[in-house]
Amino acid sequence: MHRHLLPAALMLCLLVNGAMAQTPPGDAVRGKPLFENTRVATGNNNIANCTSCHTDGVQGRRIAISLNTGGTADPYADIGFETAMTRFTQAMTGRAEMRQFYGVLTTQQVSDIAAFLADTPKTDPASETQINLTAALNGNSPARTVTLTHSRTAAESLSVKGVTLEGSGAAQFHVGSAAVSCLANSVLAAAGSCAVTVTYAPTGGGVADADLVFRMSQGTSGDFYRVLPLHGVVTGGSSGDSGGGALGLGWLLALAAAVAGLSAARPFRRR
Template identity: 50%
Template structure:
């Protein structure tokens, strides 16, 4: 009997937006399901494993990243939501995937979690971090955490952490806990970022984590965007009776305009 689409359709209508604890989505279980779907799922009618249709998990990451506007990178930082959307679309639309409709919702989510299981930052990569400080003063520090994948055997080496681009020197990175560190699976490291402007230059550098995994010599990156503005200061009174625009106000305005005009990475 051909699997009915009704249960899957109901699941798909709610899985992307329903409240669901992400911590319940297990990439380790998802890896076992991906690599040996019949044996791990226990579902009748499934005779093939995911690689029969999708190739390796790295192939899937490349395809998902490319389809969502990113680079064709086997280490691409794809989100759980993107992996879930692509996988459920395949379940719904691809005839060869119909036997996999027997998977329950949690099994589908676990497979998606495995496909999205690459090193990730918190806040997420491509996020803009905004800072404000008086000239020759310091902003409050913000923390960025890098977490290694869970369902892998290789360690992750963080080769460098750097602010790169316009105004990079105006940011102070507390990176000793991350740069040069080797992370075992599921472990993390953190850095602090402080805006400490010594000049009024517009400060919009990238925060770049460069890393490599296992024995690979190929590096890959996670990038966040930093935006520093000079805090407003009270302008001194003009002796002629008129007001004067303070240097800090002008710098803040310049920073705001640059932030609006800045071209984000895909």
């Protein structure tokens, strides 16, 4: 490494490592005024407002972060807090116009701004988290609940336009009735949430894979998505069997296929 780059690189390393080890929980509600009116929120007139440079606002920052981490140009991209924190701390140490904030913003304020950058609709479990379900042939797995929560600082309501199952094994999974689905509460205000349940009901042996897809829109944006991969494995025994007892050959073959399937490329990916 070139000699004059070493101090900057060391500073970034220390800052990022320290942030990861001691980062306080971020609050998007506090982070919003820190981003939009930084001088007033910090009481420091010697620094610029974030929006003075980022005239495209927080949605522009989300697009940039998403693109720089392999995503698409989505103003409502599902950006994780850790990703937002890393990008923000890198900017403070690596961009000349951002160095005015380094050592001026407190650790808590940095964390709050990162939380605001990451404040878009989220699912629990998180988007792209694989949900593993097991059931006996012609039986049903225990239902898993997936909750969708709108961002806390959103000015626009979130419209839930579809909750679907897609992929080759979609017919082997079932989403709960409309009475308990997000479609029954299809418009969510800021911080509002809704939930769906998903079960695995195999009618054939082996394993099945599908995607649980939430299709949404917010404000004047086009549709955007949250996707959770589903993976179902058939257990041995009757439809009421929980899979206990000795492991049969069919179960072992299914398990081997499941392990192999974890590394297979998935044809459906939307953000």
